[in-house]
Amino acid sequence: MDENQLIYFDNAATSWPKPENVYGYMMDFYRATGVNPGRSGFDLAIEAGSLLDRLRLRLTRFFGGDQDAPERLCFGYNATDALQLIINGLLGPGDHVVTTHLEHNSVLRPINHLVRDGGVSASFVPFDGAGFVDPDAIARAIRPETKLVIVNHGSNVIGTIQPVAAIGRICRERGVTFAIDTTQTAGVVPIDMQAMNVDVLAFTGHKALMGATGIGGLCVRKHVDLRQTRSGGTGVNSAHPFHLEEYPWRMEFGTPNMLGVASLWAGQDWLDEQGLETIRAHELRLATRLIEGLRPVEAVRLYCCDSLENHLSTFTLNIDGLDAGDVGTLLDVQHNIATRTGLHCAPLVHRQLGTEDINGGVRFSIGAFNTEAQVDVAIAAIAAIARWNAGRRGRVGGK
Ligand SMILES: Cc1ncc(COP(=O)(O)O)c(C=O)c1O
Numbered sequence: 001m002d003e004n005q006l007i008y009f010d011n012a013a014t015s016w017p018k019p020e021n022v023y024g025y026m027m028d029f030y031r032a033t034g035v036n037p038g039r040s041g042f043d044l045a046i047e048a049g050s051l052l053d054r055l056r057l058r059l060t061r062f063f064g065g066d067q068d069a070p071e072r073l074c075f076g077y078n079a080t081d082a083l084q085l086i087i088n089g090l091l092g093p094g095d096h097v098v099t100t101h102l103e104h105n106s107v108l109r110p111i112n113h114l115v116r117d118g119g120v121s122a123s124f125v126p127f128d129g130a131g132f133v134d135p136d137a138i139a140r141a142i143r144p145e146t147k148l149v150i151v152n153h154g155s156n157v158i159g160t161i162q163p164v165a166a167i168g169r170i171c172r173e174r175g176v177t178f179a180i181d182t183t184q185t186a187g188v189v190p191i192d193m194q195a196m197n198v199d200v201l202a203f204t205g206h207k208a209l210m211g212a213t214g215i216g217g218l219c220v221r222k223h224v225d226l227r228q229t230r231s232g233g234t235g236v237n238s239a240h241p242f243h244l245e246e247y248p249w250r251m252e253f254g255t256p257n258m259l260g261v262a263s264l265w266a267g268q269d270w271l272d273e274q275g276l277e278t279i280r281a282h283e284l285r286l287a288t289r290l291i292e293g294l295r296p297v298e299a300v301r302l303y304c305c306d307s308l309e310n311h312l313s314t315f316t317l318n319i320d321g322l323d324a325g326d327v328g329t330l331l332d333v334q335h336n337i338a339t340r341t342g343l344h345c346a347p348l349v350h351r352q353l354g355t356e357d358i359n360g361g362v363r364f365s366i367g368a369f370n371t372e373a374q375v376d377v378a379i380a381a382i383a384a385i386a387r388w389n390a391g392r393r394g395r396v397g398g399k
Contacts, residue, residue, distance in 0.1 A: 007337045007374045011367030012156050012184060012314045014206045014213060018263070019368075022210055025266035030259050037258060039235040048258060055265050056248065062268065063182075063201055064192030065219040074251035075261065078216035079183040080106040082202035085251055086179050086218060087111060087150065089226030090200075093119030095147040098176075100125045100133045101348040102152045102162070107181060108348065111150075121145075126352055131160035131304030139170045148177050153191070154184035157349040157363060158304040159314035161185060168197030177224055183207060184312055187271055188280060199224045205260055208279075208367075210267030215260025218251060226251060279368045283313035286366045286375050291315065293379035299386045303353055303361065316344075316361035319386050321393055324359045327385060331362070335381035339364055 008016055029051070037049035057070040065073060076082050087110040091097055097111055101124055114120035123141040127133050138149060149171050154161045164180050171178035179200040182191055187208030193201055201219045205211030220226060231243035232253045244250060271279070288308055294300050299320040305311060319327055328341035343350050343360040350356045364378065 001371070001373045001377075004336070007335075007370075007377060009364045009366060009370065009374075009378065010338045010340050011370075012207065012312075012363065012365030013340050015208060015210055015367050017369060018210050018212075019267070019270040021270055022212075022263050022266040025269075026212065026259055026262045029262035029265075034258065036235070036255055039255075051265060052256060052258070052261055055261055055268075058268055059203075059217075059264070060219060062191075063186070063203070063219050064194045064196070065201075066194075066222045069222050069247070071247040072220045072222065073217065074220070074248045075215065075217040075256050076252070077214055077257070078206070079104075079181060079202045079204035080216075082204075082216055082218040083107055083150075083181060084110050085226060085229060086200050086202060087114070087148070088229040089251075090148045090177060090179075091118070091120050092147075092227075094145060096121045096123070096143050096145045098123050098125065098138055098141045098146055098149045100138075100151055100162075101127055101352050102131075102133065102155045102157075102160075103150075103346065103348065104152060104156060104181065104183070105345040105347070106183075107150055107152065124348060127160070127304075127349075129304075130306065131155065131158045132310070133162050133167070135163055135166040135170055138167050139174070142170075142174050142176055146174075146176050148179060150179040150181070152181045152184075154182075154188065154312050154314075155346070155349065156184050156314065156365075157316050157344045157346050157361070158353075159184075159312040159316075159365075160304055161189060161310045161312060163310075164198065165196040171199075172197045184314065187267070188276065188283075188312060190276060193219065193221060200226070205264045205267070209264060210270055211263035212260050215257045215264055220247070220251070274368070280313075283366050283368065283370070284308055284311075286370055286372065287311075287313035287315065289372060290364060290366070290375045290378060293375070294382055297379075297383045297386050299390060300382060303355075313366035314363065316355075316363045317382070318355060318358060318361050319382070319389060322385070322389050324355070324361050327362045327382075330385050331378075331381055335377065335384075337378055337381055 056073040060070045060073045186203045205215035206213040234249040305315045324341045331337040340363045
């Protein structure tokens with residue numbers, strides 16, 4: 001292992017590096033076909049549009065959406081963008097929404113805005129001690145005026161994967177639209193909207209789907225419709241004074257990110273070639289090694305990872321007596337290890353864990369290209385920081 005090379009454990013922020021074929025395909029596609037799709041009738045524009053449409057179908061299949069309606073797979077910038085369209089497109093004055101303490105700000109903030117300014121009410125369901133939301137707790141939170149249940153499929157802080165199929169069943173029985181945020185799970189575990197009774201899904205391209213930043217989107221089942229909350233150019237039917245109601249234009253605005261589309265296409269190729277199960281087995285093996293290596297280290301506090309069943313290869317820790325940000329800086333400066341510290345855009349998780357006042361936690365997120373040797377360096381680094389802190393505290397009388 002090259003000692004000067006950064007050890008990257010921040011794959012929950014974005015996967016890095018990307019598979020080689022992703023870089024290659026993006027470059028080749030953009031050089032050869034980097035024109036505006038769907039805006040012009042010449043062959044190259046049609047070819048660019050064809051990749052966009054083939055990717056719609058491919059991702060619709062990948063997520064278990066309605067294969068006869070691939071136009072309902074709409075592209076945007078990222079999950080934040082898609083979640084905004086979903087939340088604002090489904091909720092209005094007098095409506096109630098059920099969500100959880102596990103949500104990212106890309107769900108919490110749009111909901112909070114609607115609660116403050118839009119006459120919407122919201123219930124936030126906590127997770128249990130192991131980091132899971134109980135489907136019965138969701139059922140109890142549903143009211144007659146509940147229009148939407150929206151749940152983070154996989155936590156970007158504690159890594160737990162939520163029982164979305166069970167929650168979906170409840171929503172279907174109660175006639176409530178069910179949306180999931182697959183930002184951390186898409187490309188990690190199989191997702192089947194139909195089997196899981198998921199009505200709407202948001203995804204981002206730049207994490208385990210192995211695409212570039214700036215591409216993401218949503219998949220909307222045929223029986224659900226989102227209200228338009230934006231408008232603009234679509235490239236078709238230009239004389240019409242309003243934004244088109246048909247999908248995909250209904251949820252797409254302006255020129256798409258074709259470089260991102262190309263990256264996602266190549267990312268799908270790579271995932272198909274490797275197989276989700278193989279990648280996940282590798283990541284979980286490394287996560288187990290890291291967690292087991294850290295468990296005996298004195299003063300290390302691990303959150304919600306006693307078992308890695310229904311768990312991503314993401315977890316958060318703290319060292320007693322140290323600010324999370326300081327631990328992250330020491331890992332970076334002294335050990336060349338990249339983690340993510342702070343509240344991870346998920347303040348309610350840290351509030352429930354009681355870590356809000358110590359600057360959150362230190363998140364390790366393992367990706368497909370991490371190695372055992374890197375894990376061992378991380379274990380030794382955390383142990384060294386914990387030892388140094390114990391010595392320092394001893395010298396200043398336990399303070
Ligand atoms: C669970 C979750 N939801 C939403 C997002 C937002 O993703 P993006 O920044 O790609 O919009 C993130 C980002 O880390 C996330 O972890």
